Amino acid sequence: MSAKAISTPPPKLPKPASTPKPSPEAKKKSPTPSSTTAGDNPVIRAATAPVKSRKKAPVGTVALVAAGPGDPDLLTLRAVALMREADVIVADPATELIARQYMGIDAEFILAGDHSKAMLDAAREGKNVVRLIAGDPIVDGTLVQEAAALRKAKIPFEVAPGVSEVTGIPAYAGFSLTGGKVRQIRVVDGSSSDLPWVELAQPQVTTVYLNGADSCIEIATHLLNAGADPKTPIAVTRQGTTVDQRTLAGTLGEIGAIAKRSKQAGPGVVVVGEVVAQRDKADWFEAKPLFGWRVLIPRTQDSSDSIVALLRRHGAVPMEVPTISVEPPRTPQQIDRAVHGLVSGRYEWIGFTSVNAVRAIREKLASYGLDARSFAGLKVAAVGEATIAALIEFGVRPDLVPLGDQTTADLLEEWPSYDSLTDPINRVFLPRADIATESLVAGLTELGWEVEDITAFRTVRAAPPPAEIREAIKTGGFDAVLFTSSSTVRNLVGIAGKPHHTTVVACIGPQTAKTAEEHGLRVDVMAEASTLLGLVDALAAHGEELRLAAAEAGEGSWRPSRRRTPARRKA
Secondary structure, three states, rough: OOOOOOOOOOOOOOOOOOOOOOOHHHHOOOOHHHHHHHHHHHHHHHHOOOOOOOOOOOOOOOEEEEOOOOHHHHHHHHHHHHHHHEEEEHHHHHHHHHHHHHHOOOEEEOOOHHHHHHHHHHHOOOOEEEEEEOOHHHHOOOHHHHHHHHHHHOOEEEEOOOOHHHHHHHHHOOOOOOEEEEEEEEEEEOOOOOOHHHHOOOOEEEEEEEHHHHHHHHHHHHHHHOOOOOHHHHHHHHEEOOOOOOEEEEEEOHHHHHHHHHOOOOOOEEEEEEHHHHHHHOOOOOOOOOOOEEEEEEOOOOOOHHHHHHHOOOOEEEEEEEEEEHHHHHHHHHHHHHHHEEEOOOOOEEEOOOOHHHHHHHHHHHHHHHHHHHHHHEEEEOHHHHHHHHHHOOOOOOOEEOOOOOOHHHHHHHOOOOOOOOOOEOOOOEEEEOOOOHHHHHHHHHHOEEEEEEEEEEEEEOOOHHHHHHHHHHHHOOOEEEEEOHHHHHHHHHHHHOOOOOOOEEEEEEHHHHHHHHHHOOOEEEEOOOOHHHHHHHHHHHHHHHHHHHHOOOOOOOHHHHOOHHHHHHH
């Protein structure tokens, strides 16, 4: 017999005694239960009290970046990346140009005496800061000072080391720090006279004296008194790794007279040791054919990056001056009709003689919603490396370009005559400047073509350059000037005056040279090939001739701007 669960009702609990209602007076005097409990029990009070959230101000970061010995191209990839991402750059005066070259568009630049304060204030505002330090802060001790201030302020930081002056400047001066029997390198503060001169006078040690350029005579004297061989090589380099680098090389016995003759002054590095003799074989930087030359480039308002890069490769310091402003034609109806004809098949050929012509047609097509496909079935001729490159960038590969020099005369030699049997249309469209010469039109007409010479753009003189540049042009402050077209000659003379007679005048071709001579200029260099590369190579060859001639004559400089007569220099 199975057992059955018997459910019993739960027992009834007694009702709690009723609590009397407090009187109104008691309500006023008695605290509420919650407040009484919280006030009497600190644990409950802490749990029930509202929690106040404290928002900490965001803290930025600081990157201590070494700018290196001077050449901006020696910056590390990390240094460039940090500067481009920085909100604020705090820079030494010597690094201002480097900072402005690589900083972002919206970045703030600070050139302040109290670097630590500016750096800390910006980081406390939550900004990413780059502290750009001249030279090598790891060698000169600047790193410790900057890092200590950041650590004390509890601001995170990183270090981006760079090329050291200890190795970078000797490399640019043309020698290493070891070699042969030399296996030791010492780095000392050249501004200090309290040095172990006897130890430094050892022949199998290379000693690098930082900040020792102005003390080179005293350094040599101390070493000689300590027993060093008077024939020990010594090199004094100022403004190392820059285009203003100057190296005085000799021996301990000669450097006093060499330094006095040079009349140079300023900070620099001194290297003493047998390795300096390597300079005779390994000197490469100061031996460039245009080393230190200030070269003026009159140009349109568009940049001339290619020619600037070519000049820097030869050691020059290019300076671009806008001389021409390109503007649309005053009456656009003619170019509008020509572009309609281009699309509708009116022309057999279109010829481009300048980058500006390519740009003008490209912009006009874009205004109608058209692109490079409008050139389908049309033969395209072009002259000039920059013109050809602009067409290819647009998506058009020219059918006809000169094989030799890039001049309109060479283009005419390659242009075929009109043949009614093979050419369905005899018209040629030439979009050009309002001041273009008529030689190409006349030549094509003789070949049987009907030429429509259309003004696609106007060239007008740009505003004059700043007064200091005009003064340098007139007084010989530039070593050379490069003319890439006749219009650059006319406009430079018009807005800035004629270059000084000591300035080397280089022209890209015979027509440009003729215009320069018509304006009273002596043409020293003309490119064998009428290209930017040919023009720069011709100037470099001329500079090398001057350098070799100066070396044979025992002269220290072959720069035209530094070889003026005393009267001219004073004037």
